[in-house]
Amino acid sequence: MTKIISLFLLLYTQQALASWSGYAVVTPESQSEYEVDIKAVVSPSGICTVKFKAIGYPDKHAWLILTSSKLSNKEQKLRNYLWEDIDAPPNLVLKSKINPAIDKLNFLDNENVNDAYYEIKITNKISHSAYIYIDFPHPVNDGGYYYSIDLGAYCGW
Numbered sequence: 269m270t271k272i273i274s275l276f277l278l279l280y281t282q283q284a285l286a287s288w289s290g291y292a293v294v295t296p297e298s299q300s301e302y303e304v305d306i307k308a309v310v311s312p313s314g315i316c317t318v319k320f321k322a323i324g325y326p327d328k329h330a331w332l333i334l335t336s337s338k339l340s341n342k343e344q345k346l347r348n349y350l351w352e353d354i355d356a357p358p359n360l361v362l363k364s365k366i367n368p369a370i371d372k373l374n375f376l377d378n379e380n381v382n383d384a385y386y387e388i389k390i391t392n393k394i395s396h397s398a399y400i401y402i403d404f405p406h407p408v409n410d411g412g413y414y415y416s417i418d419l420g421a422y423c424g425w
Contacts (some may be wrong), residue, residue, distance in 0.1 A: 285341035288411045293341045295421040302413060314392045316423035322368035322384035323402050323415060330386055333399045334362040344416035346401050359397075366400070388419065395423035 286288055292302045299306055306320040322330070333346065336359035346422035348355040349363075368384035 289344050289346075290413045292378065292413045292415045293344055294415050294417045302415070304415070304417075306417065306422060310392055310424055315389055316392045316395050316419070317387065317389050317422070318400075318417075318419060318422050319385060319387045320417075321387055324412065325368055325384045327404060327410075328402050328414075329405045330364050330366045330368070330400055330402045332362065332364045333360070333401055334359065334394065335359045335397045335399075336361055338397050338420065340415075344349065344399055344401070344418070346416070347414060348402055350405070351401060351407055359398075378385065390419060392423050392425075396420035396425035 292298070294302055294304050294306070296306075304320060304323060306318060308316060308318045310316045331346075331350065335357055343357055346355075346357060349357065361400055366386060366388070368386050370384050386400065388400065398419040400417040400419065401415070402417070404410070
């Protein structure tokens with residue numbers, strides 16, 4: 269009986285140590301805190317190009333979220349919406365999964381996963397209410413950060 273209790277406590281303790289997650293709103297001011305390096309360029313024609321390494325790929329996925337008005341940091345927390353299809357952000361216009369690009373030719377080679385990056389081109393006019401949300405596509409007992417990247421902060425809004 270003691271062995272069963274010890275085994276249960278050992279398994280329970282390991283699970284508890286690994287179970288955490290943090291929500292991060294990434295802006296130019298906070299990106300170094302979360303070790304995210306985002307580059308943004310606005311062209312004279314008003315197109316904002318945002319490029320950054322695919323965070324947590326292939327385990328974590330990314331979605332482009334567009335709303336008709338700017339979201340608060342709290343409203344950008346979209347985990348319930350993506351995992352359970354509840355608590356949609358106010359004034360939702362678009363939710364679209366985005367796939368990373370990889371510079372190397374052989375996409376199936378596991379070594380190329382480290383080269384994956386996201387590149388988003390969006391008009392500067394709508395960037396003020398555009399977000400990239402990065403998280404696991406379903407509940408996991410893993411931990412780490414899940415991110416909302418405020419594109420308006422990078423495109424000059």
